[in-house]
Amino acid sequence: MIVIGESIQIISRQVKAAISSRDKALIHELALGQIKNGANWLDLNIGPQKKAGDEIMTWIVNTVQEVTDAPLSLDTTNTEAMEAGLKACHTAALINSTDATPERLSALVPLAAKYNVNIIALTLGSGGLPCTTDARLGLVLEQILPAAAHHNVPFDHLFLDPLVLTVNGNQEQAAQTIEAIRYFKQICEPPPMTTCGLSNISSGVPPEIRPLINRVFLIMMLGAGLDSAIMNPLDSELRETLRIIDSGDKSNPKAILYLDLYSAYAAAEQFDTSKINWADPELRDIGRTIQVLQNELLYAHGYLNT
Numbered sequence: 001m002i003v004i005g006e007s008i009q010i011i012s013r014q015v016k017a018a019i020s021s022r023d024k025a026l027i028h029e030l031a032l033g034q035i036k037n038g039a040n041w042l043d044l045n046i047g048p049q050k051k052a053g054d055e056i057m058t059w060i061v062n063t064v065q066e067v068t069d070a071p072l073s074l075d076t077t078n079t080e081a082m083e084a085g086l087k088a089c090h091t092a093a094l095i096n097s098t099d100a101t102p103e104r105l106s107a108l109v110p111l112a113a114k115y116n117v118n119i120i121a122l123t124l125g126s127g128g129l130p131c132t133t134d135a136r137l138g139l140v141l142e143q144i145l146p147a148a149a150h151h152n153v154p155f156d157h158l159f160l161d162p163l164v165l166t167v168n169g170n171q172e173q174a175a176q177t178i179e180a181i182r183y184f185k186q187i188c189e190p191p192p193m194t195t196c197g198l199s200n201i202s203s204g205v206p207p208e209i210r211p212l213i214n215r216v217f218l219i220m221m222l223g224a225g226l227d228s229a230i231m232n233p234l235d236s237e238l239r240e241t242l243r244i245i246d247s248g249d250k251s252n253p254k255a256i257l258y259l260d261l262y263s264a265y266a267a268a269e270q271f272d273t274s275k276i277n278w279a280d281p282e283l284r285d286i287g288r289t290i291q292v293l294q295n296e297l298l299y300a301h302g303y304l305n306t
Contacts, residue, residue: 001242002228004073004094005031005039006199008060010047019046019056024063031064038242039233042068043096044085045075053081061088073120073230079107086115093117096230097161099124100139105147113151120159120195121148123180129163133179136162140187158192159228160184166203167213167292167299174201174217174293178224182268185225196221198231201293206301215241216289219258223265257283261290270294 007030010016018026031042042064049056053076061072065088073094074085086093097120098108112119121144123129123136130136140160148158162180165173177196185191201217202210215238218229222245232238244255245262257276264271271294276287285304291297300306 001222001226001246002040002195003038003233003242004041004043004195004228004230005034005233006043006045006197006230007034007232007234008042008064009045009075011045019060022059024066027060027063028067031070032067034233035068035070037233037236038239039070041071041073041094041228043073043075043230045096046081048077049081050078053078054084057081057085058088061085065090079111082108083111086111086117089115089117094159095119097122100143101126102143105143109147109151109153112148112153112157118157118159118193119153120161122161122163124163129165131173131176133176133183136176136180137183137187140184145188154190155188155192156190159195160192161195161197164196164198164200164217166205167201168204168301171292171299172295174220175295178220178265181221181226182224193227194225195228195230196226198229209301209304211235211237212285212289213293214238216261216286217293218242219245219261220265220290220293223262224268253277253280254282254286257286 008015014026034042044060046056046060057076069091071091072089073096074082075096076082082095095108095112095117098104099122123139125139148155162177164177167174181194184194198214198218202213205213244258249255250259261271271290273287273290276283278284288297288304292299292303297303
């Protein structure tokens with residue numbers, strides 16, 4: 001799976017200050033720290049930057065490229081800044097992102113074609129975020145794929161993102177998102193790539209349980225066909241989860257549970273939590289998290305203690 005490091009983002013006070021002062025040292029540190037910990041690509045989120053977006057994006061791309069040749073994901077709603085960043089990139093880049101509205105597709109898909117780069121396409125239409133898998137598929141079939149075909153963007157340059165919603169208030173959407181990933185991989189030839197913002201699943205959740213929800217959800221999404229995720233590569237337990245899935249390591253009960261969960265979702269099945277050893281506290285917490293994400297246990301901040 002492609003790990004897209006999320007640490008260089010404008011919502012971080014440190015990053016915002018570094019961009020404002022053109023502090024290369026912090027950007028270098030964040031870039032190298034993520035690469036050292038397994039990031040394959042780096043997301044550079046500068047926000048809208050309405051006044052000096054093109055200059056800022058060019059600066060941050062060049063700054064990162066001073067210390068790594070990792071591919072870059074350029075994250076801004078400013079089209080001029082996006083093109084400036086694409087011009088500065090030394091390697092293939094990822095546009096982050098277009099949605100499924102005609103306005104955004106007509107502005108950004110031509111850039112993907114012009115610079116021969118990948119592009120994230122969010123299943124977000126003029127009517128807002130669809131609530132079902134079928135509605136997400138409809139946006140792909142009726143808006144995103146036709147736009148790509150019109151501008152001669154290969155379908156495997158598309159990174160389809162079903163838009164992950166938090167389990168805190170949108171619990172039923174976890175299953176819809178997983179199912180959307182599964183169908184995205186079957187929708188055309190060549191199949192598009194898939195991606196998501198992983199930590200969105202635990203937005204608004206108490207910080208002590210966010211990592212567990214992120215890990216379990218990632219396994220389910222990988223089983224369904226997820227190719228990449230914008231995520232935190234500095235999370236050592238998240239990295240260990242990926243290692244277990246990649247290697248097939250069955251050396252301990254947690255690893256076996258992770259692999260069984262992955263296999264169930266790879267087979268398009270719900271996971272049978274009755275197989276879990278509920279006497280083991282760690283496995284119990286994983287099991288309850290699976291039940292929440294499968295909409296079998298109502299999410300509450302204290303769900304692990306019920």
